[in-house]
Amino acid sequence: MSRQIHDRPHALYVAWGFPPSRGGGVYRALASANGLVEAGFDVTVLTCEREAFERFTGVDPSLEAAVHPAIEVVRLPFDWPAKEVDIRRWPEARAQQPVAWLLRRQEEDRRDFPETSYGHWAKPLEEAALAIHAQRPVDLVIGTANPNVDLVPALVLHERFGVPFVYDHRDTWTLDMYNECEANTDDPRVAEIELRLVSDSVETWFVNEPIADWHRQRYPEHAEKILAVPNGFDPDFSPLPAPRRAAQENGPVRFGYIGTMTPYMPMQEFVDAWAIAADRLAPGEAAADFYGYLGFYGTPHRGLSALFADADESGARYLGPLPKGQVRDVYAGFDVLLLIIGSGRYLTSGKVYEYMASGLPIVSVHDPSIDASRVLADYPGWFPAASLEPADIADALVAAAEAVRQATLPSLEAATSHAQAYERSRILGPRFDRLFTLITGKD
Amino acid sequence: MRVLILTTRPKLSARTVRSWRSELGVAKGDLRLVAMPASFAGRPMPAASVILLPRSRRWGALPWSAAVTSGREAHILGGRRIPRALEARIGRAFDDWRSRKPRELDPDLVSARFAAQCATLPQIARQFSRADIVIALDPGACRAAWQMAQQAETPQVLFGLAAGSQAVAEARQRGGLGQ
Numbered sequence: 058m059s060r061q062i063h064d065r066p067h068a069l070y071v072a073w074g075f076p077p078s079r080g081g082g083v084y085r086a087l088a089s090a091n092g093l094v095e096a097g098f099d100v101t102v103l104t105c106e107r108e109a110f111e112r113f114t115g116v117d118p119s120l121e122a123a124v125h126p127a128i129e130v131v132r133l134p135f136d137w138p139a140k141e142v143d144i145r146r147w148p149e150a151r152a153q154q155p156v157a158w159l160l161r162r163q164e165e166d167r168r169d170f171p172e173t174s175y176g177h178w179a180k181p182l183e184e185a186a187l188a189i190h191a192q193r194p195v196d197l198v199i200g201t202a203n204p205n206v207d208l209v210p211a212l213v214l215h216e217r218f219g220v221p222f223v224y225d226h227r228d229t230w231t232l233d234m235y236n237e238c239e240a241n242t243d244d245p246r247v248a249e250i251e252l253r254l255v256s257d258s259v260e261t262w263f264v265n266e267p268i269a270d271w272h273r274q275r276y277p278e279h280a281e282k283i284l285a286v287p288n289g290f291d292p293d294f295s296p297l298p299a300p301r302r303a304a305q306e307n308g309p310v311r312f313g314y315i316g317t318m319t320p321y322m323p324m325q326e327f328v329d330a331w332a333i334a335a336d337r338l339a340p341g342e343a344a345a346d347f348y349g350y351l352g353f354y355g356t357p358h359r360g361l362s363a364l365f366a367d368a369d370e371s372g373a374r375y376l377g378p379l380p381k382g383q384v385r386d387v388y389a390g391f392d393v394l395l396l397i398i399g400s401g402r403y404l405t406s407g408k409v410y411e412y413m414a415s416g417l418p419i420v421s422v423h424d425p426s427i428d429a430s431r432v433l434a435d436y437p438g439w440f441p442a443a444s445l446e447p448a449d450i451a452d453a454l455v456a457a458a459e460a461v462r463q464a465t466l467p468s469l470e471a472a473t474s475h476a477q478a479y480e481r482s483r484i485l486g487p488r489f490d491r492l493f494t495l496i497t498g499k500d
Numbered sequence: 501m502r503v504l505i506l507t508t509r510p511k512l513s514a515r516t517v518r519s520w521r522s523e524l525g526v527a528k529g530d531l532r533l534v535a536m537p538a539s540f541a542g543r544p545m546p547a548a549s550v551i552l553l554p555r556s557r558r559w560g561a562l563p564w565s566a567a568v569t570s571g572r573e574a575h576i577l578g579g580r581r582i583p584r585a586l587e588a589r590i591g592r593a594f595d596d597w598r599s600r601k602p603r604e605l606d607p608d609l610v611s612a613r614f615a616a617q618c619a620t621l622p623q624i625a626r627q628f629s630r631a632d633i634v635i636a637l638d639p640g641a642c643r644a645a646w647q648m649a650q651q652a653e654t655p656q657v658l659f660g661l662a663a664g665s666q667a668v669a670e671a672r673q674r675g676g677l678g679q
Contacts, residue, residue, distance in 0.1 A: 143657070143658060144657040145649045357662055357665065359662050362662075363523075366522075
């Protein structure tokens with residue numbers, strides 16, 4: 058179907074998580090929507106209502122100010138009963154049989170789209186996308202997953218009107234990154250929909266090469282359109298390079314972590330290693346401060362809460378969530394950053410890039426074989442733990458503390474210049490320029 | 501800050517209740533508990549004010565040790581008193597046996613019985629109305645929590661300890677509730 062393209066083509070960007078949500082994927086969504094405007098598109102963002110973020114994921118109101126004023130944001134209601142802890146909002150049937158009610162609800166969620174908790178959003182998304190297209194024809198759709206239901210508008214507009222789309226996956230759907238095997242095999246619709254997404258998209262994006270490679274092998278006939286588009290870091294939100302601490306400066310060496318902590322991360326190993334390192338260092342010589350949410354959702358993860366309650370005496374403190382606006386100030390107070398990531402060779406973590414932007418030394422607390430190690434391999438001031446054994450992690454912690462104390466770290470300039478290649482606009486910009494050319498035929 | 505926990509967990513121990521109190525960060529006098537255990541280990545009674553409800557009308561529906569402690573920390577409704585000497589001899593063994601082989605009721609029946617008792621006993625209604633936050637700790641306690649929530653606009657009624665801890669922390673941050 059031939060379609061008339063305006064000077065500024067119309068891009069529909071679909072992201073469940075968008076400001077003011079504080080979720081990890083929000084920064085890519087925000088940068089993508091803004092990047093599309095800068096590349097020459099008129100952008101409509103289709104996302105979730107504010108209340109869902111306020112009630113379930115937590116919000117960072119400062120992020121909304123960063124949305125480009127030219128972007129039109131369309132918000133749809135979203136119901137998330139599995140996360141609803143306010144019993145006053147429950148229907149009576151749920152109060153009477155909470156477990157059975159939730160199981161029934163999960164089945165209903167998956168009826169229209171095979172994704173628990175999100176599948177029920179497929180219909181509202183479809184209707185909203187058709188309404189937006191009727192108001193002003195859409196020339197390009199980018200859907201960013203997770204959740205995968207975000208790709209429903211792309212499928213619908215492509216099928217009915219031939220609108221090209223990009224399948225952007227910040228995670229994976231058919232690959233279990235933690236167990237390194239195929240995922241979601243119990244519902245054949247998942248594989249069918251992913252095949253449609255990959256084969257019909259103009260480009261399919263994943264966040265690192267190992268994940269992109271896995272999908273290239275799965276869909277060899279579409280390998281050329283499967284790209285690794287790493288997260289990178291946002292200069293506006295990332296730490297500013299801070300001057301190195303002077304040798305013999307008083308006070309403990311401050312290790313720091315900022316970000317969401319999850320049960321998949323080797324937190325227990327770190328806490329054990331920290332106790333060993335604390336014994337090897339002089340009393341009060343090092344402290345570790347953790348900022349961020351405990352778990353993926355607004356409600357703190359119980360196991361992680363308990364872990365920090367026990368670790369407090371050894372100098373490892375949990376200090377709660379941090380608004381993005383305060384991140385820079387907190388980074389400026391750190392001497393060393395802790396990169397704690399779950400295991401799996403497909404894992405990079407967006408935090409790697411943000412950490413590199415700071416120019417600070419980084420202690421890696423993760424399986425050495427994961428993709429983050431490749432990204433950090435040439436970073437000056439990297440202290441990787443040889444394994445996840447507490448003794449090995451402790452070695453890395455002590456080495457970093459000594460390097461800070463003795464001022465033997467590589468220069469700040471060397472560290473920050475390594476990070477420049479991973480600035481998000483340098484990664485996304487060329488992709489959006491290419492899409493603009495593809496849609497309009499203009500450079 | 502007054503927190504009321506509703507639970508139908510079959511096992512209850514003083515240690516468990518202490519851990520709940522610690523996770524919530526409330527003082528001993530500020531935590532109330534309405535429970536319907538099949539057994540619990542550890543004496544004296546938990547670090548909180550407790551109302552124990554019998555799980556069934558059978559003799560021995562309350563844990564033996566609970567019955568013995570009724571005059572001190574626990575306020576027990578129903579069940580039968582066990583002579584202290586007899587309890588000292590076989591009470592712990594009896595509770596252990598019950599916890600290994602609990603003659604468990606249909607969960608739906610447990611939840612219905614718990615809700616019915618919560619709805620009829622004025623002691624529990626009073627605790628509910630005085631609480632700042634009510635936490636239904638397990639699925640079996642949700643029916644009771646929901647029914648009581650229909651009677652008044654306050655307090656907050658939440659499912660799960662994590663949600664309760666967060667509500668307590670948020671309330672403190674807002675400065676709306678005392679320590």
